[in-house]
Amino acid sequence: MASSRILGPPLRLPSSSGLARPAAALHCRAAAETATTLLRPHPQPHLPRTAVRHRSGPYGYTQAKALVYSNNGEPADVLKLHTHSISPSIPSTSVLVRCLAAPINPADVNTIQGTYGSKQPLTSLIGTAEPSAVPGNEGVFEVLSAGSPSSELKRGDWVIPAASQIGTWRTHAVFGADELLKVDKEGLTPTQVSLVSVNPCTAYRILRSYGPSAGVKAGLGMRPLEVGSGQWFIQNGANSGVGRAAIQFGKLWGLRSINVIRDRDTAEATDALKDELRGLGADVVVAESEFLSRGWKDRLAELTRKGREQVGLGLNCVGGKSATALARSLGDGATLVSYGGMAKQPVALPVGLLIFKDVRFVGFWLSRWNQQDVVGRRHMVADILGLMREGKFRDAPVDEVRWDWDTDEATLRNAAQRGLEGFRQGKGVYVFGDT
Numbered sequence: 001m002a003s004s005r006i007l008g009p010p011l012r013l014p015s016s017s018g019l020a021r022p023a024a025a026l027h028c029r030a031a032a033e034t035a036t037t038l039l040r041p042h043p044q045p046h047l048p049r050t051a052v053r054h055r056s057g058p059y060g061y062t063q064a065k066a067l068v069y070s071n072n073g074e075p076a077d078v079l080k081l082h083t084h085s086i087s088p089s090i091p092s093t094s095v096l097v098r099c100l101a102a103p104i105n106p107a108d109v110n111t112i113q114g115t116y117g118s119k120q121p122l123t124s125l126i127g128t129a130e131p132s133a134v135p136g137n138e139g140v141f142e143v144l145s146a147g148s149p150s151s152e153l154k155r156g157d158w159v160i161p162a163a164s165q166i167g168t169w170r171t172h173a174v175f176g177a178d179e180l181l182k183v184d185k186e187g188l189t190p191t192q193v194s195l196v197s198v199n200p201c202t203a204y205r206i207l208r209s210y211g212p213s214a215g216v217k218a219g220l221g222m223r224p225l226e227v228g229s230g231q232w233f234i235q236n237g238a239n240s241g242v243g244r245a246a247i248q249f250g251k252l253w254g255l256r257s258i259n260v261i262r263d264r265d266t267a268e269a270t271d272a273l274k275d276e277l278r279g280l281g282a283d284v285v286v287a288e289s290e291f292l293s294r295g296w297k298d299r300l301a302e303l304t305r306k307g308r309e310q311v312g313l314g315l316n317c318v319g320g321k322s323a324t325a326l327a328r329s330l331g332d333g334a335t336l337v338s339y340g341g342m343a344k345q346p347v348a349l350p351v352g353l354l355i356f357k358d359v360r361f362v363g364f365w366l367s368r369w370n371q372q373d374v375v376g377r378r379h380m381v382a383d384i385l386g387l388m389r390e391g392k393f394r395d396a397p398v399d400e401v402r403w404d405w406d407t408d409e410a411t412l413r414n415a416a417q418r419g420l421e422g423f424r425q426g427k428g429v430y431v432f433g434d435t
């Protein structure tokens with residue numbers, strides 16, 4: 001039975017030995033998975049839990065499970081738990097991995113719904129009756145075996161996806177080594193590492209790259225906010241994974257942040273969330289009711305010393321009215337970076353902001369950045385993991401959903417369905433136990 005809990009103690013994972021019995025000979029992902037995903041019945045729940053060999057199967061086959069979808073729709077309707085076998089024979093360029101933790105991000109839900117900016121290819125590689133895709137863009141895996149003794153990836157290494165949408169919501173997989181990025185796991189939990197590559201990286205890239213206009217003479221480009229300058233940025237969705245990361249990086253890099261959150265059920269709950277974000281390093285936290293009120297203009301003037309310390313950057317996670325108010329809070333030549341659309345409302349912008357304030361509006365998509373700056377991404381991930389290790393970067397609250405071999409489909413599906421819900425206590429993360 002899966003358990004769900006909020007930010008529990010570090011996960012104790014069973015050792016990988018005995019979970020899978022990959023033999024030395026390895027095989028090719030497409031061919032291997034097609035040829036080897038002869039559906040094998042997985043152990044019935046009443047079988048003794050010590051029956052590890054049921055999951056490694058005869059002849060070194062690894063028994064695996066994956067959430068899959070064949071049609072777009074709501075996760076609760078379209079996700080299925082598919083059981084398959086992975087041959088011990090994988091290609092020399094591949095590795096067999098076991099998933100340790102995999103977050104459920106809003107973008108994963110949008111991908112399943114078919115509303116995301118890119119679509120996953122549907123294939124029959126893992127032997128599903130219909131061509132399907134395995135969702136999940138983020139996660140951390142442990143290497144169980146490598147296809148070649150000369151592979152840079154060794155048994156026991158932890159790896160995260162190097163490519164987008166490789167499908168992390170599964171117990172085991174065979175990936176090309178070039179689809180994975182090895183990380184230094186020292187002192188970190190699987191949940192921490194699983195959450196590094198989307199939200200913190202988004203905040204990191206935006207804060208490091210965007211800012212106010214560099215002026216006409218500089219060819220109308222922009223300059224990032226200056227580290228150590230105390231320059232302001234403003235963001236909505238400030239309690240999101242990206243928002244919490246932006247607060248912390250802003251503090252570490254000597255910037256100041258104005259953070260907008262949605263009002264909670266009670267004033268006490270709103271105050272508690274404000275305190276939580278101040279604890280992360282937020283300079284100002286404002287509830288949406290105040291932010292959208294007439295009084296906000298005066299408060300902002302006070303904060304920015306009547307515009308002498310203008311807000312040079314806005315981060316828009318929400319859209320709709322909130323984004324318009326964000327734009328109105330920006331200083332001359334500032335940039336509003338939209339990276340999310342949680343309210344599912346278009347961004348309406350007063351023309352005056354474009355003409356008279358020369359405010360710039362751009363979008364940000366981490367996947368594109370990752371593709372175009374592979375080395376930069378590697379350094380960024382290592383930098384963020386280092387900050388986590390040193391205790392300088394705090395984890396976002398999570399709602400861990402344990403995934404064992406006998407965890408039922410409905411539990412996993414429903415956890416995915418909750419991924420887009422508002423007012424959550426923590427982000428859903430599948431944490432793999434006895435698989």
Ligand SMILES: NC(=O)c1ccc[n+]([C@@H]2O[C@H](COP(=O)([O-])OP(=O)(O)OC[C@H]3O[C@@H](n4cnc5c(N)ncnc54)[C@H](OP(=O)(O)O)[C@@H]3O)[C@@H](O)[C@H]2O)c1
Pocket residue numbers: 105106107198199202237238239240241242243261262317318338339340341342343344364365366367419420421422423424427
């Ligand atoms: N462009 C990119 O490269 C990129 C990268 C990462 C994330 N994103 C996007 O950023 C957004 C946030 O992702 P995340 O992983 O940081 O999310 P998250 O940690 O799950 O947090 C969700 C955030 O959205 C807010 N929210 C939920 N429903 C809302 C609604 N109906 N109206 C307004 N706010 C709502 C939540 O506020 P409450 O607590 O008040 O509900 C919370 O602040 C998503 O749209 C995601 O796709 C984009």
